């Protein structure tokens with residue numbers, strides 16, 4: 001049984017990231033679209049992207065087709081070349097960054113939920129990272145995925161972590177952990 005593989009799976013499952021509309025998508029609309037598509041300002045092309053108007057744009061045959069970014073006019077228009085007459089924002093002024101385009105796409109492909117989506121885990125304040133005996137700590141791997149587990153000890157170059165929800169102990173190579181988590185493990189043995 002490969003414990004490190006198991007833990008890697010746990011790391012993947014517990015942090016399956018979903019794009020959060022409120023914190024990740026609405027701000028893009030506010031910054032890049034509201035000037036022309038908000039009832040508080042102007043409603044060009046009869047398109048309002050205010051939170052309460054957005055549901056009208058989501059659905060089969062509408063501007064946002066859940067699960068199908070590539071067929072969603074709203075997303076496609078944001079990816080057009082600057083000189084395309086349909087590019088949004090027009091003429092590519094204040095256009096979406098590559099990251100915003102990816103987030104927007106992921107949000108639509110995940111179902112364009114206005115309420116769902118797990119916000120990214122908030123960065124733990126430094127004090128919370130201090131090992132507390134028997135306490136549950138946050139552990140991040142080199143891929144930036146985080147789990148909460150109890151520190152059980154170091155064994156050679158591996159750390160033993162107990163997942164509270166399952167009560168199982170896993171062995172993970174220190175080298176697979178972020179620098180902070182490695183330091184946390186070393187501090188915990190002292």
Ligand code: HEC
Pocket residue numbers: 029032033034035036037044045047063073074077078088089090096
């Ligand atoms: C500077 C003003 C301006 C900004 C900023 C802007 N738009 Fe537009 N948008 C327009 C105008 C004007 C139209 C109508 C174009 C037409 O009908 O030919 C339009 C039309 C659209 C349409 C087509 C609506 C339809 O149903 O036909 C979509 C989709 C759209 N905009 C999305 C966006 C998105 C998403 C953003 C932000 C990333 C954005 N727009 C930012 C001016 C703007």
